Amino acid sequence: MGAKSDHDYQETGEIRLSDLAGHLPPKERLSRGAVVVVECLEQIPCNPCATVCPSKAIRVEPSIKDLPVVDYDRCTGCGLCVAVCPGLAIFIVDVSSPNQATIKLPYEMLPQPKIGGQVALLDRQGKRCGVGEVLAFSRQRETGVVTLAIDKKLAMQVRNIEVGQ
Amino acid sequence: MKESRSKKDFTSPLTADQRIVSHPILFFKRGTKVSFSFNGVPIHAYEGESIAAALEANGIKELSRSVERGRPRGFFCAIGKCASCLMTVDGMPNVRACLTPVSEGMTVLSQSLGRLPHPSTRGEPESLVLRKKADVVVLGAGPAGLSAGIAIANAGMQVLVIDESPQIGGQLPKQTHKFFGSVDQYAGVRGVDIARELEEQANSSGVEFSIRSSVLSLTRRQNGRFVVDFNRDDRLTVVETPAVIVATGASERMIPFPNNDLPGVYGAGAVQTLVNIYGVRPGSRVLMVGAGNVGLIVSYQLLQADISVAAVVEFMPRIGGYQVHASKLRRCGVPIYTSHSILMAVGSDRVEGAVIAPLGEEGATLEAKARELDVDTICLAVGLSPCAEVLRAAEVPCRMIPELGGFVPLHAPFMATLVDGLYVAGDAAGIGEASTAMVEGKIAAMSAILRARSGRDVAAERARRAALEGLHALRSGPAAQVIVHGKKRVFQAFRLAR
Numbered sequence: 001m002g003a004k005s006d007h008d009y010q011e012t013g014e015i016r017l018s019d020l021a022g023h024l025p026p027k028e029r030l031s032r033g034a035v036v037v038v039e040c041l042e043q044i045p046c047n048p049c050a051t052v053c054p055s056k057a058i059r060v061e062p063s064i065k066d067l068p069v070v071d072y073d074r075c076t077g078c079g080l081c082v083a084v085c086p087g088l089a090i091f092i093v094d095v096s097s098p099n100q101a102t103i104k105l106p107y108e109m110l111p112q113p114k115i116g117g118q119v120a121l122l123d124r125q126g127k128r129c130g131v132g133e134v135l136a137f138s139r140q141r142e143t144g145v146v147t148l149a150i151d152k153k154l155a156m157q158v159r160n161i162e163v164g165q
Numbered sequence: 166m167k168e169s170r171s172k173k174d175f176t177s178p179l180t181a182d183q184r185i186v187s188h189p190i191l192f193f194k195r196g197t198k199v200s201f202s203f204n205g206v207p208i209h210a211y212e213g214e215s216i217a218a219a220l221e222a223n224g225i226k227e228l229s230r231s232v233e234r235g236r237p238r239g240f241f242c243a244i245g246k247c248a249s250c251l252m253t254v255d256g257m258p259n260v261r262a263c264l265t266p267v268s269e270g271m272t273v274l275s276q277s278l279g280r281l282p283h284p285s286t287r288g289e290p291e292s293l294v295l296r297k298k299a300d301v302v303v304l305g306a307g308p309a310g311l312s313a314g315i316a317i318a319n320a321g322m323q324v325l326v327i328d329e330s331p332q333i334g335g336q337l338p339k340q341t342h343k344f345f346g347s348v349d350q351y352a353g354v355r356g357v358d359i360a361r362e363l364e365e366q367a368n369s370s371g372v373e374f375s376i377r378s379s380v381l382s383l384t385r386r387q388n389g390r391f392v393v394d395f396n397r398d399d400r401l402t403v404v405e406t407p408a409v410i411v412a413t414g415a416s417e418r419m420i421p422f423p424n425n426d427l428p429g430v431y432g433a434g435a436v437q438t439l440v441n442i443y444g445v446r447p448g449s450r451v452l453m454v455g456a457g458n459v460g461l462i463v464s465y466q467l468l469q470a471d472i473s474v475a476a477v478v479e480f481m482p483r484i485g486g487y488q489v490h491a492s493k494l495r496r497c498g499v500p501i502y503t504s505h506s507i508l509m510a511v512g513s514d515r516v517e518g519a520v521i522a523p524l525g526e527e528g529a530t531l532e533a534k535a536r537e538l539d540v541d542t543i544c545l546a547v548g549l550s551p552c553a554e555v556l557r558a559a560e561v562p563c564r565m566i567p568e569l570g571g572f573v574p575l576h577a578p579f580m581a582t583l584v585d586g587l588y589v590a591g592d593a594a595g596i597g598e599a600s601t602a603m604v605e606g607k608i609a610a611m612s613a614i615l616r617a618r619s620g621r622d623v624a625a626e627r628a629r630r631a632a633l634e635g636l637h638a639l640r641s642g643p644a645a646q647v648i649v650h651g652k653k654r655v656f657q658a659f660r661l662a663r
Contacts, residue, residue, distance in 0.1 A: 008483075009488060009491075009492070010483040010484055010488070010503075011482065011483060011484070011503045011504075012495070012501060012503070013456070013461075013484055013488070013491030013492060013494060013495045013501040014491075014492065014495040015488070015492055039489075039492065040488075040489055041488050042487055042488040042489070042643075042644075043642045043643050043644075044345050044487055044489070044642050044644070045345060045346060045347075045638055045639050045640070045641050045642045045645070046345035046346055046347075046352060047346075047347050047352065048347075048348070048352045048353035051347070051348055051352075052353075063638070063641055064346075064347055064638050064639075064641065065638075065641040065642040065643075084343075084353045085343075085353075085489075086342065086343035086344060086345050086352065086353055086489075087345075087487065087489025087490065087492075087493070088489065088493045089489040089492065089493075108189050108190065108469060109189050109468065109469060109497075110187055110188070110189045110469075110471065112189075122496060122497075122498070123496075124492065124495060124496055125495055125496075125498065126495060126496050126497050126498025126499070127498070141343070141353070141354070141355070141358075142189065142190045142355070143343070144189075159496050160496040160497060
């Protein structure tokens with residue numbers, strides 16, 4: 001739609017932070033604690049994120065094909081939407097602590113991460129960008145949700161993990 | 166490295182077991198161990214596996230040979246639509262090994278395609294023709310057919326659902342990803358779980374099933390009723406019915422490139438069947454051709470089965486599937502090359518590599534920039550075509566609608582075809598998605614119910630309207646506009662022909 005840049009996620013499949021402009025929580029909200037980051041950029045008739053949200057922070061309105069819109073002040077960072085999103089496009093980021101960030105991301109692979117263990121952190125291109133500690137792991141309808149402690153600088157980069165055998 | 170991949174490694178039944186033991190989403194319940202013979206070699210299998218899946222699990226890639234050149238042919242579609250796996254089973258020629266479950270002591274012989282073996286020595290049919298009646302017959306137990314069957318049974322009518330697969334659910338049980346949509350349309354639920362739920366609903370509402378049954382003909386009597394002939398357990402069954410809903414799904418497309426017939430070139434759906442239904446790995450490193458939703462989803466499912474994906478190539482300049490599917494694949498490090506094409510498959514008896522190349526400005530492949538990928542499997546996700554031959558045979562007018570994947574039986578928004586009493590739903594009515602197929606099945610069912618009750622059923626009328634609204638919502642996104650346009654052409658042609 002807009003001006004053609006050197007990068008187009010429709011050509012590579014990989015989204016960058018610049019693609020997410022206007023889809024991210026404001027800085028002030030980020031500093032207050034855990035909040036949702038929805039990386040869903042294309043209209044899909046789909047709304048489980050809005051249906052599952054207990055605080056009505058995510059809305060897909062008026063049409064089911066509209067992009068999810070987040071009221072970041074309502075979001076409590078509970079993460080129910082992380083497991084339910086069919087596109088695995090929702091993450092929870094908490095950058096309110098001085099050095100460390102906490103993120104929650106969906107994980108549907110094996111082996112299962114061990115709580116307290118270390119995992120390799122992967123960015124949106126699947127490249128390793130650091131190591132994180134597994135704080136929690138839960139499963140809802142076979143979608144695992146991993147909570148990780150990571151370097152704060154990586155909070156907006158890390159979107160996948162690789163678990164060693 | 167390639168030297169170690171001698172022919173023996175792949176054709177000998179002594180290669181490592183290709184069965185998947187642990188999977189993040191699925192649990193493979195295997196039946197009791199059985200043994201059968203394939204060309205005289207004993208093969209170990211588990212009850213519930215198809216012959217073809219059991220052979221794949223034992224590393225056997227060559228299932229038949231072509232007639233003219235004797236080229237090896239492997240597993241391609243896995244759902245009974247192609248002819249690659251025709252075999253002689255216990256003396257019966259041309260048995261589809263992908264749909265036939267293994268049993269203890271079975272004798273399986275491979276065939277040369279197209280050449281009929283000696284007449285069967287099986288003797289006379291075991292019994293006479295079986296006759297039945299039903300208020301509605303549904304062909305196909307996939308998402309569309311199941312939804313149709315459930316709606317009809319819930320309306321208190323007698324319904325028979327016929328399917329040629331060994332299991333109920335069509336292609337749903339191999340969909341391990343969560344569906345889009347709203348709660349009413351099973352959003353956030355995996356296809357495999359939807360299949361289970363629909364099967365339960367069907368059983369509790371009184372739907373009668375006849376699985377492993379191939380329909381031989383659908384004919385219309387002078388009195389306007391229909392006769393469906395099908396075989397079940399080698400027995401001819403004839404069912405008479407006032408209405409038939411055809412929900413026979415789709416078949417995978419093939420694209421031309423040298424060596425595209427080598428064992429190891431699979432349809433994406435076939436790989437899904439192997440990996441997600443039977444828990445069998447087709448290979449260890451895959452090239453996916455096609456970055457539509459099927460290509461993207463199946464690539465991700467391969468990773469979940471611990472199979473690596475070397476790349477996804479897409480002929481078009483842009484990814485056809487949803488961004489979220491592409492992004493989750495990229496996060497796993499799988500490259501997606503748009504404006505790229507497969508030039509050829511490498512190998513003599515089976516796939517040992519694939520050559521890909523970028524496309525130039527004019528769309529021609531830039532052979533100078535071609536490179537070989539080290540893969541043992543090539544997976545084609547290059548689109549689907551509706552499978553509605555049974556309706557064409559029943560003289561239902563069809564038309565080529567490229568937006569919907571091929572020849573589509575002309576139908577109305579309420580899913581009636583131009584032959585009174587015949588309905589169509591799901592991919593057979595134009596390629597769409599499983600979620601829209603379920604809604605179309607319901608709409609077709611409501612139309613059949615209203616016809617049987619001469620339009621006097623307020624609840625059915627209301628349910629049909631609500632389903633139609635749901636269908637519009639599911640097709641409201643930009644990606645579905647091609648389908649909406651194709652359907653408009655179908656509806657218009659239907660009106661003109663009427």
